[in-house]
Structure formats: structure tokens, C-alpha cells
Amino acid sequence: MGWILVASAAVILFLQNYPLYIRSVPTENELKFHYMVHTSLDVVDEKISAMGKALVDQRELYLGLLYPTEDYKVYGYVTNSKVKFVMVVDSSNTALRDNEIRSMFRKLHNSYTDVMCNPFYNPGDRIQSRAFDGMVTSMMIQVC
Amino acid sequence: MEAAAGGGCGSGPPLLLSEGEQQCYSELFARCAGAAGGGPGSGPPEAARAAPGAATAASGPVADLFRASQLPAETLHQITELCGAKRVGYFGPTQFYIALKLIAAAQSGLPMRIESIKCELPLPRFMMSKTDAEIRFGNMAELHGTKVQIPYLITEKNTFKRMDDEDKQETQSPTMSPLASPPSSPPHYQRVPLSHGYSKLRSSTEQVHPAPYEARQPLVQPEGPSLGGPGAKPLRHQASLIRSFSVERELQDNNSSYPDEPWRITEEQREYYVNQFRSLQPDPSSFISGSVAKNFFTKSKLSIPELSYIWELSDADCDGALSLPEFCAAFHLIVARKNGYPLPEGLPPTLQPEYLQAAFPKPKWECALFDSYSEPVPANQQLRDLNRMEKLSIKDVADFPVPTQDVTGDDKQALKSATDEALPKDMSEDSATPKDSNSLKARPRSRSYSSTSIEEAMKRGEDPPTPPPRPQKTHSRASSLDLNKVFQPSVPASKSGLLPPPPALPPRPCPLQSEQGSEAELHPQLNRAPSQAAESSPTKKDIPYSQPPSKPIRRKFRPENQATENQEPTTAVGGPASVATVKPHPTVQKQSSKQKKAIQTAIRKNKEANAVLARLNSELQQQLKEVHQERIALENQLEQLRPVTVL
Numbered sequence: 135m136g137w138i139l140v141a142s143a144a145v146i147l148f149l150q151n152y153p154l155y156i157r158s159v160p161t162e163n164e165l166k167f168h169y170m171v172h173t174s175l176d177v178v179d180e181k182i183s184a185m186g187k188a189l190v191d192q193r194e195l196y197l198g199l200l201y202p203t204e205d206y207k208v209y210g211y212v213t214n215s216k217v218k219f220v221m222v223v224d225s226s227n228t229a230l231r232d233n234e235i236r237s238m239f240r241k242l243h244n245s246y247t248d249v250m251c252n253p254f255y256n257p258g259d260r261i262q263s264r265a266f267d268g269m270v271t272s273m274m275i276q277v278c
Numbered sequence: 279m280e281a282a283a284g285g286g287c288g289s290g291p292p293l294l295l296s297e298g299e300q301q302c303y304s305e306l307f308a309r310c311a312g313a314a315g316g317g318p319g320s321g322p323p324e325a326a327r328a329a330p331g332a333a334t335a336a337s338g339p340v341a342d343l344f345r346a347s348q349l350p351a352e353t354l355h356q357i358t359e360l361c362g363a364k365r366v367g368y369f370g371p372t373q374f375y376i377a378l379k380l381i382a383a384a385q386s387g388l389p390m391r392i393e394s395i396k397c398e399l400p401l402p403r404f405m406m407s408k409t410d411a412e413i414r415f416g417n418m419a420e421l422h423g424t425k426v427q428i429p430y431l432i433t434e435k436n437t438f439k440r441m442d443d444e445d446k447q448e449t450q451s452p453t454m455s456p457l458a459s460p461p462s463s464p465p466h467y468q469r470v471p472l473s474h475g476y477s478k479l480r481s482s483t484e485q486v487h488p489a490p491y492e493a494r495q496p497l498v499q500p501e502g503p504s505l506g507g508p509g510a511k512p513l514r515h516q517a518s519l520i521r522s523f524s525v526e527r528e529l530q531d532n533n534s535s536y537p538d539e540p541w542r543i544t545e546e547q548r549e550y551y552v553n554q555f556r557s558l559q560p561d562p563s564s565f566i567s568g569s570v571a572k573n574f575f576t577k578s579k580l581s582i583p584e585l586s587y588i589w590e591l592s593d594a595d596c597d598g599a600l601s602l603p604e605f606c607a608a609f610h611l612i613v614a615r616k617n618g619y620p621l622p623e624g625l626p627p628t629l630q631p632e633y634l635q636a637a638f639p640k641p642k643w644e645c646a647l648f649d650s651y652s653e654p655v656p657a658n659q660q661l662r663d664l665n666r667m668e669k670l671s672i673k674d675v676a677d678f679p680v681p682t683q684d685v686t687g688d689d690k691q692a693l694k695s696a697t698d699e700a701l702p703k704d705m706s707e708d709s710a711t712p713k714d715s716n717s718l719k720a721r722p723r724s725r726s727y728s729s730t731s732i733e734e735a736m737k738r739g740e741d742p743p744t745p746p747p748r749p750q751k752t753h754s755r756a757s758s759l760d761l762n763k764v765f766q767p768s769v770p771a772s773k774s775g776l777l778p779p780p781p782a783l784p785p786r787p788c789p790l791q792s793e794q795g796s797e798a799e800l801h802p803q804l805n806r807a808p809s810q811a812a813e814s815s816p817t818k819k820d821i822p823y824s825q826p827p828s829k830p831i832r833r834k835f836r837p838e839n840q841a842t843e844n845q846e847p848t849t850a851v852g853g854p855a856s857v858a859t860v861k862p863h864p865t866v867q868k869q870s871s872k873q874k875k876a877i878q879t880a881i882r883k884n885k886e887a888n889a890v891l892a893r894l895n896s897e898l899q900q901q902l903k904e905v906h907q908e909r910i911a912l913e914n915q916l917e918q919l920r921p922v923t924v925l
Contacts, residue, residue: 179920183921247596248590248596250598251596251597252568252586252590252593252598253567253571253598254575254582254583254585254589262587263587264587264590264623265590
């Protein structure tokens with residue numbers, strides 16, 4: 135189970151609740167993002183178990199104001215192999231719509247599968263693919 | 279590997295070199311020795327007394343090399359003494375290797391002792407300066423296992439000069455001779471990739487300054503206590519040698535100047551890659567799976583992140599498998615990386631699959647066409663070229679120990695024995711190698727492959743049981759001697775409408791014509807295997823792989839058909855097949871027995887191929903089972919962890 139956290143941005147990709155990939159645009163407050171992600175992990179888990187045997191679909195975790203003091207929306211996405219992508223965006227980014235988030239997750243997922251296709255990549259390693267980095271960067275630039 | 283053994287002069291302590299070192303050193307040595315050819319007064323007369331079978335590195339290039347190591351002059355003198363060159367008066371392989379090792383030791387900060395070289399050392403670093411910073415590569419010495427850059431003596435010369443004048447620029451020539459594996463000979467490869475760097479260097483090339491030399495000479499004499507001897511003499515002659523060598527280099531550089539030369543795959547390299555591909559995956563148009571490729575590339579001893587990045591670059595469609603162009607690109611990147619080039623940010627244009635497809639569309643395929651024929655040929659060429667180079671380097675084949683051990687283990691055994699037999703035979707056949715059929719190939723071939731390529735190609739290139747290769751690929755780069763020779767004269771004839779041996783693969787670009795013609799002529803001509811040939815000829819272009827059994831037969835048929843064709847006048851395509859058939863009839867009868875034998879041989883080959891494939895299949899099944907089990911285990915774990923929600 136991996137996590138990607140994309141905030142305004144931070145990207146954390148978690149595998150089995152430990153991060154596979156972390157990226158945040160404002161590099162400060164990263165710890166805060168981590169904290170948020172960890173809490174949101176639980177919510178995601180709940181949702182997964184709630185879905186039961188249903189196939190994992192594109193999913194959204196819209197937490198709204200996780201912390202009243204900070205305007206962040208945390209979105210989640212789970213792949214078939216239980217890799218969780220978590221995206222944290224600034225609520226002030228009101229321009230972001232749901233379908234945009236979905237498309238971003240789709241892109242993330244595609245890039246992740248590309249990374250997986252690399253035979254030198256062992257599942258569970260930190261993701262060091264430059265292509266993946268580039269994709270995430272472009273995405274975050276687009277968002278912020 | 280004992281360098282001392284190769285030198286024929288046991289003056290130095292026994293050297294234990296790692297594979298990489300051995301390779302690198304032998305390359306350097308060959309370079310220096312090669313440069314010695316035209317040097318006037320190459321070294322003292324002692325050089326003429328070089329041990330038989332061991333070349334002597336001219337003192338000129340050697341001195342340049344040493345200076346490129348950016349060690350202080352005193353250290354270099356010490357090294358020269360220690361390695362024994364002074365004592366014996368020339369740089370034999372032993373001395374050269376010891377010297378290189380000492381340089382590495384010096385660069386690592388070890389004291390200048392013979393004992394220092396006993397331990398594991400990184401490769402010596404030779405810096406070359408550049409006039410402009412266009413091509414700057416990181417210090418490749420950081421990479422463990424990377425080969426030292428073959429210091430081009432021009433640049434060394436400049437370096438030496440610049441070392442005194444400017445800051446030490448850690449720029450390195452883009453032309454690293456591909457020590458790792460690829461087949462291009464150092465001179466050739468230098469020519470191509472270096473051009474850019476050299477064109478710059480040339481503009482600023484100045485003659486070596488003998489002055490620094492002379493300044494060093496007085497140092498030499500007083501320093502030559504223990505060994506003493508004619509060490510100074512080699513140094514003295516280096517100046518002239520350097521100049522001559524630089525001229526040599528400049529002439530070479532005039533050939534080309536491509537900005538992305540390091541990423542351009544040469545013909546030999548391409549062929550080598552294709553051979554490697556075929557050793558992993560007999561079907562050139564199919565894919566190498568990720569795991570197979572991973573095992574293969576892991577043997578290059580690059581770090582996993584780098585390999586991962588290379589894969590990322592080369593697997594353009596991200597399908598987890600490498601097609602032939604992708605494989606070539608990946609291989610090339612690995613080679614470049616091993617030679618010190620930093621990996622590019624993106625796949626260079628010359629390595630794009632489309633580009634590679636376009637640049638080498640069909641010619642390579644025909645190598646596959648004549649598997650059993652072609653392999654000895656490259657080995658021939660390579661061996662011949664290798665003989666020109668340092669013989670020691672043959673043993674240096676390093677980084678790609680046969681990767682397909684698990685896959686084609688038995689085949690390899692056969693291959694090895696075959697190649698071993700081929701070795702002595704090939705050496706004698708150097709002049710007879712049929713490269714003349716393809717002038718394009720002949721030229722690059724003469725460049726001489728690096729040592730690694732030869733052995734590796736021999737090891738891996740031979741895969742006798744592979745299903746016969748595609749028919750439709752052109753033979754423009756025919757590696758198969760006899761058949762190509764047979765073909766070449768027939769091509770013009772066939773182009774006029776006469777089909778190249780009908781059942782045979784229509785390599786020629788006159789496929790349609792020949793197909794139709796072949797059909798007409800086929801039936802009368804080939805009674806034995808008419809149906810096979812007939813169906814295969816029209817389909818040979820479309821369904822190259824669908825007729826493996828018939829291909830070897832066709833191959834055998836070709837010579838016969840060749841004779842047949844020669845007897846026949848060129849007939850129009852749709853022309854009177856009957857006319858054509860009349861003549862062949864008598865000859866057909868004669869050929870029927872030959873065809874029978876051909877069929878039997880083909881059957882045998884196919885059986886072997888079957889056996890190999892069956893073995894491969896079972897192995898893959900095994901792997902699949904294991905993977906399944908792993909997956910089940912993982913899923914179990916998941917299930918266990920799932921219900922527990924962390925609060």
C-alpha cells in the first residue's frame with residue numbers, strides 16, 4: 135500500500151503505510167503534510183474495507199478542512215495493488231475541480247505503472263524514477 | 279590475470295588486475311603501442327627488443343598518458359622507475375600495467391611502492407582538458423568500475439600544457455573507447471564520437487612543449503638511483519612521437535563532427551547489440567522480457583539506480599519489455615555509462631526507437647537470417663581485428679559474462695566449443711573473411727572490435743538452434759558469408775525479375791516481383807518442397823516467422839537455386855514460367871538429393887531448437903510458479919493486515 139501525497143503541494147506515495155515517494159512544492163511544512171497524510175491513511179483504510187470485495191476504483195477522499203486552521207484538501211486514491219496516492223492541495227486553489235483531481239490521479243497511476251514496469255524497480259523501494267519525478271513536478275506546477 | 283605473464287619480461291612484480299583494470303590497461307596499452315607505429319626513432323633501440331608477441335608502448339604516448347594522470351612529475355618519474363620501464367628501457371605490457379596501477383595508487387594517495395599496487399585500486403584517472411566546455415562530463419572516476427577514459431593523446435598533450443597554464447579542468451573527452459563491450463575498435467570509436475571534442479581541440483592543439491620535458495629530464499637522472507637506466511631516453515623521444523601521433527589523430531578527426539556522437543550507435547555496435555539481443559531472444563522482432571533484460575544488464579555492474587534510469591530512458595513504450603531498438607538503446611547507454619558518459623536527461627534522438635528503426639531497418643535482420651553462418655563471420659572479423667590489437671585484451675572480456683546462462687546454458691556449451699574451434703580456424707581465415715560482400719560492413723569491421731565484444735559475441739552470438747530468421751529482411755549487411763556471396767551476384771539478376779531462390783527468404787528489395795516470379799518458377803523447380811516454398815515465398819514478407827521449418831531448407835536450396843538461376847536466363851516476372859522451367863528441370867533432379875539432405879539437416883536443427891525452447895519453457899514455467907507463490911504469499915499478508923484499521 136503506497137501513498138502519494140501531493141500538496142500545494144506535497145506528494146507522498148506510501149506502500150503499506152510507509153512512504154514510497156514524497157514530494158511537496160513548498161518544501162517547508164513537509165512534516166505537517168506527513169502528519170496529515172498519516173491521519174488520512176486511516177480514513178482511506180476505512181473506505182477500502184468498507185468497499186469490501188468491490189474492485190478498487192478511482193476514489194476520492196475529500197476531507198474538506200482537515201484542520202480548521204489550515205485550508206487543505208486531502209484527496210486519496212488507491213490502486214489495485216493497494217498503493218495509496220494521497221494528494222494534499224491548498225484549499226485556496228479553488229480552481230481545482232473534481233475531475234481535475236481525478237485526471238491527476240490517473241496520471242499518477244500511469245506513471246506509477248511505468249515505474250513498476252522497470253525490472254530494476256523492486257516494489258517497496260523508494261521511487262527514484264526521473265520520469266516519475268518529472269511528471270509529478272509538472273503536475274504540481276500546474277496545480278499551484 | 280597476470281600482466282607480468284603477458285609482458286614476457288618478468289621484471290615487475292606479479293600484477294593481479296581486476297577484469298576492469300585489465301581491460302582498461304590493455305586498451306591503453308594498445309593505444310600507446312599503436313601510436314608507436316609511425317613514431318620516428320620510437321624509443322631507444324631497446325624498444326626493438328620488445329618481447330616477441332608483446333607490443334611495446336611507445337614512450338611518447340605513454341608519457342602523455344602519464345601526464346594526463348595529473349600527477350606531479352616526480353611521481354611520474356618514480357612510477358616510471360618502479361614499473362621497470364627504465365630498467366628494461368621500454369614500456370612493455372608488464373611495465374605499462376604496473377605503471378598504470380601505480381598511477382592509480384598515486385591518485386588514491388598511496389605511497390609509491392611496488393606493494394601499493396597489490397591492493398585493489400580504482401582505475402587511474404586521466405584527465406583531458408577541453409578548449410571549450412561544450413562537452414563536460416563528470417569525473418567518471420566516481421563510478422566504481424567505470425573504465426578509464428582512453429586518453430586521446432592530443433588532448434593529453436593539451437592537458438599537459440594546460441595543466442601548467444590553467445586550472446586543471448576536469449573535462450573529459452567524450453570519446454571513451456567502449457571498453458565495456460561494444461565492438462567498435464578504439465580508433466574507430468574514437469573517430470566517431472570524439473570528433474566533436476576533437477574539432478575543438480584541434481583548433482587549440484599545440485605541439486607539445488619539449489621544454490617541460492627537458493625540465494623533467496634532469497630530474498629523471500638524479501632520480502634514477504635504484505633502477506637507473508635509459509628511462510630518460512624514452513622520455514626524450516616522446517616529444518617527437520607525440521607530435522606525430524597528434525597529427526595522426528587530427529587526420530582522424532577530420533572525418534566527422536556530430537554533436538551527439540556519444541549517442542550514435544555505430545554499425546559494429548549495432549551489430550553487436552543485435553547479436554546480444556538474439557542471444558537473449560532469438561526473435562529479433564520480439565521482446566526481451568524485463569527479468570531477462572534485468573539479469574543481462576545487471577551483469578554490466580552498473581548500479582541499480584543507474585540501470586533503472588537507463589531502462590526508463592530506453593523503454594520508450596514502458597511495456598516492461600525491450601524490443602530490439604530499445605535494447606540497442608539501452609545497451610548503448612550502458613556502454614556509454616561504463617565509459618564515463620553521464621546519462622542523458624532524455625533519450626538522445628539517435629537512440630530513439632524510431633530513429634534506430636530507420637537507421638538500421640533491415641540490414642541487421644539478415645544477420646539473424648544466417649545464424650549458423652553469420653556467427654563465425656563476426657568472430658572472424660573480430661578475431662582478425664583483435665589480433666591486431668593487444669592479444670592480452672582477449673582475456674579481458676568482462677562485463678557481460680554470458681547473461682543467458684540460465685536460458686541457453688547448453689547452447690552456450692556448444693557455442694563455446696564451437697567458437698573455440700572457430701578461434702584458431704578463424705585466425706587463419708582472416709583474409710578470407712567474406713566481408714567484401716558488403717563493403718559497408720567491411721570498413722567498420724576493420725576497425726577491430728574491442729576485446730570484450732569478440733569473446734562475448736562468440737559466447738552469445740552463436741545460437742544455432744534459433745528459429746531461422748526473417749526472410750524479408752534485406753541482406754545489405756549480410757554477415758553470412760557464403761550465402762551472401764551466393765546472393766550478391768544473384769541480386770541483380772533477381773532484381774530483373776528472377777526470383778532469388780524462391781523458397782528462400784527474399785532479402786532483396788524486389789520482393790513482390792520475385793515473389794510472383796518465384797511462385798511461377800517454384801513449382802517446376804522444386805519438386806521436393808514445392809508446397810512449402812510456394813506458400814512461403816508469397817508470405818515470406820508478410821509472415822516472416824511463420825515458416826521456420828522451411829527456412830533452413832530454403833537456405834540450403836539457395837545455393838542450388840543459385841546454380842539454377844545462373845543457368846537460366848533472366849526471365850520476366852510474369853513471363854513464361856514454362857520457359858524457365860524447362861531449363862531447371864534437368865538440374866532439379868540433381869538437386870533433389872541435395873534437397874533431401876538439406877531437409878534432414880533442417881529437421882535436425884529444428885529438433886535442437888525445439889529442445890532448447892522446451893527447456894526454456896520449463897524454466898519459465900518454474901519461474902512463473904514461483905512468482906505465483908510469491909503473489910499468493912503477498913496477498914495473504916495483505917489480507918492479514920487489512921482488517922486491522924489503525925486508529
